[in-house]
Amino acid sequence: MRLIEKVWFQGHVAKWLYVPLLFPLTVMFAIISFLRRIAYQVGLLKRIKISVPIVVVGNIGIGGNGKTPTTLYLVEKLTEQGLKVGVVSRGYGSKAPHYPYQVSHESNAEQAGDEPLLIFKRTGVPVVIGADRVQACQRLVDLGCELIIADDGLQHYRLARDFEFVVVDGKRLFGNGLLLPSGPLRETTSRINSANCVIVNGESSWPCNGSKLSIPVLTMQLKAKQVINVKSGVVIALETFLTTQLTRDKTINALAGIGDPQRFFNTLEHLGFNLALAKGFIDHQAFTADDLQAFSQDIPLLMTEKDAVKCAGFAQDNFWYLPVDADFSTNNELISNVINNIVRLVPKSI
Known part of the structure; x- marks a missing residue:
């Protein structure tokens, strides 16, 4: 684990150096992030609506929280409902010959990125990567997809979405609670309440009674x-x-x-x-x-x-x-309701 991650998640003694040093950058990041989100909310920046429902699986911080297992679970359950599902991803670290890039059996991890390739190999559904999620989603629509799952991309506000999952690591939670780069968060924890559902990965003491969450909370193992x-x-x-x-x-x-x-x-x-x-x-x-x-x-x-x-x-x-x-056996009824609500987003399934 890098030293900065030890500062974020383990309270390493280096926090007394790193946090004060990086805090001015954190303030700047917070202001820019806030203004950017407001700009999309009031229409100064345009959100693009795709012709099929978009379901975002993301988090408010960096690092692995369990997004990919969640995406795999959703693909499986929604495909069982007879829907043609596609997955869009930024393709972090990928070096594709062009973008948007459709992952295929000939793709390797260097071209497609590790998580998109994993998702394609596991599910066989169309997977398209690209920094421009709107363009990548349009490729999936052209391939006949009826519903698209955005693996990550909670902060990609240019892409309008119909349903949001926020995945939280039940162990690491939100680290020191600070925004980047002093902490691991891209947005404050208040952002969670504007999503449609939160998934807590693993046993956790969160959310407690004082969390005041107004959305469904699922526990995933x-x-x-x-x-x-x-x-x-x-x-x-x-x-x-x-x-x-x-x-x-x-x-x-x-x-x-x-x-x-x-x-x-x-x-x-x-x-x-x-x-x-x-x-x-x-x-x-x-x-x-x-x-x-x-x-x-x-x-x-x-x-x-x-x-x-x-x-x-x-x-x-x-x-x-x-x-x-992903196993939601402790929340069978709740996850079934969530899946049904997503299925109803597709016009032919109403």
Whole structure:
């Protein structure tokens, strides 16, 4: 974890240097962010309405909060309702030959970005990336999509939206509560109440009675059922992998290039693995074979699905990844109501 992230989320002693030093920039960021949002609200800046409903899955801070598992869940449930769903993403870190760029079976993580490629490989629905979300959404409309899910993009106000999810990391929450760069927030926590639904990823003490949220709150857990070999695609049930695949007291190596690598490592330990070497990288790390030289090939190397799409080109036999699924079983009725409300946004489904 970078030092600045330790300041944001762990109260590192360096906060006494960083926060005062960066606070003038935070004030400037807050003013610009506020004025920009107001400009869209009063019409000084134009919002573009796409001809199909737009559902945004985003957050008010930086880093991994569980947006991609949420997007995967929504794609699955809405597709089950008979809708042709598409996904739009900025494609952070991508180097596509052109934009908007439609992710395909020939795409790699460098071209498409890790999360868009993951979503396409998992779901098979049309996925288009581009900094201009409006243009990317129009491409999806041209492909026949009836509803579009915007993976991230809560602050992309130029794109008009019909439904907003705000995903909150139940463990890290809002860090020190400050806006960038003194803290991890893009917008203040009051922004949450203007969304349609908030999803809390993992067990959390938030929201408490004093939070005064006026929108539905769903609790999401990330569940793992299997492991998949990065090189061969072989799928093994998690319990089988734990009992028969490992020979050294369930010992593995692990890596994670996500917003909170320690969360992944804690999950592995909770599942029963013993971690010989666990190495965290920055979010969206562009892996090379050299980055993985420290890991022994004698025991399995377990990584996230997001990391696997970037390591596929140089995968070894001992590379495995742990796909996770969003589980809303504690909120079955509420999530069903939310899904039904989204389905009703599509005219033919009324």
